Amino acid sequence: MSVIVAGGGMAGAACASELAKNGIDVTLIDRHDYTQFQPLLYQVATSQLPAEDIARPLARMFRDRAQVTVVTGEVTAIDVGMRTVTTDARTFGPADQLVLAAGSQANFFGVPGAAEHAFPLYTVRDAELLRRHLRDRLRELSKPDSDGALTVVICGGGATGVEIAGALAELFRALLDDGKLVGRATVRLVELGKVLLAPFTDRSHRYALGKLTKMGVDVTFGVAVSSVDIDSATLSDGSTVATDTVIWAGGISGASLVASSSITPGRGGRIDVAADLTVPGHPDVFAIGDVANVPDPAGGTFPQLGSVAQQSGTWVAKNIRALREGKAPTPFHYHDKGIMAMIGRNAAVAEVGPHRHQLEGPFAFAAWLGLHGALLSGFHEKGDALMNWADDYIHHARAADLELEESVGRIAWSDDASDRPNLEL
Numbered sequence: 277m278s279v280i281v282a283g284g285g286m287a288g289a290a291c292a293s294e295l296a297k298n299g300i301d302v303t304l305i306d307r308h309d310y311t312q313f314q315p316l317l318y319q320v321a322t323s324q325l326p327a328e329d330i331a332r333p334l335a336r337m338f339r340d341r342a343q344v345t346v347v348t349g350e351v352t353a354i355d356v357g358m359r360t361v362t363t364d365a366r367t368f369g370p371a372d373q374l375v376l377a378a379g380s381q382a383n384f385f386g387v388p389g390a391a392e393h394a395f396p397l398y399t400v401r402d403a404e405l406l407r408r409h410l411r412d413r414l415r416e417l418s419k420p421d422s423d424g425a426l427t428v429v430i431c432g433g434g435a436t437g438v439e440i441a442g443a444l445a446e447l448f449r450a451l452l453d454d455g456k457l458v459g460r461a462t463v464r465l466v467e468l469g470k471v472l473l474a475p476f477t478d479r480s481h482r483y484a485l486g487k488l489t490k491m492g493v494d495v496t497f498g499v500a501v502s503s504v505d506i507d508s509a510t511l512s513d514g515s516t517v518a519t520d521t522v523i524w525a526g527g528i529s530g531a532s533l534v535a536s537s538s539i540t541p542g543r544g545g546r547i548d549v550a551a552d553l554t555v556p557g558h559p560d561v562f563a564i565g566d567v568a569n570v571p572d573p574a575g576g577t578f579p580q581l582g583s584v585a586q587q588s589g590t591w592v593a594k595n596i597r598a599l600r601e602g603k604a605p606t607p608f609h610y611h612d613k614g615i616m617a618m619i620g621r622n623a624a625v626a627e628v629g630p631h632r633h634q635l636e637g638p639f640a641f642a643a644w645l646g647l648h649g650a651l652l653s654g655f656h657e658k659g660d661a662l663m664n665w666a667d668d669y670i671h672h673a674r675a676a677d678l679e680l681e682e683s684v685g686r687i688a689w690s691d692d693a694s695d696r697p698n699l700e701l
C-alpha cells in the first residue's frame with residue numbers, strides 16, 4: 277500500500293509529511309533534490325539572500341521519516357488509469373493513490389522573444405540567473421568612467437512584479453547613495469491593467485503605487501510587453517525601450533507535467549479537481565497546489581498561493597487516510613489567512629484573514645513575517661532563523677555592498693553539509 281507524490285514543492289512536501297505522520301508509505305519525486313521557497317526568490321535575485329538559503333534538500337527534510345522515499349528525477353509521463361509515474365530513469369507504481377503536485381511555470385503568452393530573452397522568476401535557478409546578470413551589469417556601471425545605463429523592465433504588476441520592483445529600486449538607491457553607481461540604473465514596470473496588486477483592495481493599490489513611485493519606479497498602466505529582443509523590448513503602445521533586462525512577472529500556467537498525462541487541462545493549463553481534490557473520474561488520483569484549479573465555495577477557484585498549496589497537501593493526506601479506513605474523502609476547507617506583498621523595507625501591504633483586515637507599513641511587514649514563518653515551518657524547523665534575518669534586513673541597509681563585494685546576508689539555518697541543496701546552477 278503506497279502513495280506516489282509527483283512534485284516536492286510546498287504542496288507535495290506537506291502531503292508527504294502528513295502521510296508519513298499517519299504511517300503511510302510515500303514515494304516523493306521531484307526533478308531537484310531540494311524544495312524551494314518561492315516567496316523569497318526576489319531576495320535571491322537582488323543579492324539579499326544566497327540561493328541555498330531558500331532551497332532545502334528533501335532528503336534532509338524527511339530524514340526522520342522512514343515512510344518517505346525521496347526520488348530525484350524528471351517526471352516524463354503519468355498514467356492516471358494505472359497510477360504510474362515514469363521518470364527519466366524508470367517507472368514507479370502502480371500506486372494505490374497518486375498525488376499530482378507539480379506546481380506552475382512561467383506563462384509567456386506567446387510573446388515573441390520572451391521565453392528566450394526575458395528573465396522569469398519562478399525557480400531558484402531563475403533567481404540566480406537574474407542575480408548574476410544584474411551583478412555583471414552593475415559592476416560595469418560602477419566603473420569610474422562608466423556612462424552606461426541599465427533600464428530594468430518588469431512585465432506585470434502583481435505581487436511578483438511589485439516585490440522585485442521595490443527590491444531593485446532600493447538596491448539602486450543604496451548603491452547610488454554610497455557612490456558605487458556611476459552609470460544610471462532605473463526600474464520601469466508595465467502593467468496591462470489599471471492597478472498594481474489586482475487581488476488587493478483599492479487602498480492597497482494606491483499604497484503600492486505611491487510607495488513604488490516614491491522609490492523612483494516608473495509605472496505605466498494599460499500597456500503590455502509585446503515582444504522582447506536581446507537588447508530591447510517593444511510595448512503594446514508601439515514604443516521601444518532599450519533594455520537587456522526584462523523581468524517576466526506576467527503570469528503562470530500549470531506545470532508541463534499536465535501535458536505528460538492524459539488529463540485535459542482546465543483554465544490556466546491546470547488540472548480541474550472536485551471539491552475533495554480528486555481528479556474527476558479517478559477517485560484515487562488527486563491534484564493539489566498550483567497545478568490544480570481548486571474550487572472555492574464562492575464558485576471560483578482558490579488563487580495560486582503557498583497557504584493553499586500547503587493546506588491542500590495536508591488535506592489530501594487526510595483524505596487518503598480516510599479512503600484507507602473505508603470512509604469517504606471530504607471537501608477541502610481552506611483556512612484563509614489573507615494576502616500580502618512586500619514593497620520594500622518597512623513597506624508592505626497585508627489584508628489579513630477572510631475579512632481582509634487591512635495593514636500597511638511595519639504592521640503589514642510583521643503580518644508578512646508571521647504568515648511566511650508559518651509557511652516556512654513546513655520547510656525548516658528553525659523558524660527563529662527567519663526572524664533574526666528579518667530583523668537584520670529591516671535594520672541594516674546592506675544592499676549597497678552586496679552586488680559588488682559578494683558578501684550576502686544569510687538566514688542562519690545551519691552549517692551542516694547535509695543541509696545544503698545541490699543547486700547545479
Ligand SMILES: Cc1cc2nc3c(=O)[nH]c(=O)nc-3n(C[C@H](O)[C@H](O)[C@H](O)COP(=O)(O)OP(=O)(O)OC[C@H]3O[C@@H](n4cnc5c(N)ncnc54)[C@H](O)[C@@H]3O)c2cc1C
Pocket residue numbers: 282283284285286287288289305306307308310311312313314315316317318349350351352377378379380397398435436531532533564565566567580581582583585616
Ligand atoms: C516569485 C513568487 C513569489 C511568491 N510569493 C508568495 C507569497 O509571498 N505568499 C504565498 O502564499 N505564495 C507565494 N507564491 C506562491 C507560492 O510559492 C506557490 O503557490 C507554491 O509554491 C505552490 O506550491 P506547489 O507545491 O503547488 O508548487 P511548487 O512549489 O512550484 O512545487 C512544484 C514542484 O514540482 C516539481 N516539478 C515540476 N514538474 C516536474 C517534473 N516534470 N518532474 C519532476 N518534478 C517536477 C518542481 O521541481 C517543484 O519542486 C509566490 C510564487 C512566486 C513564483
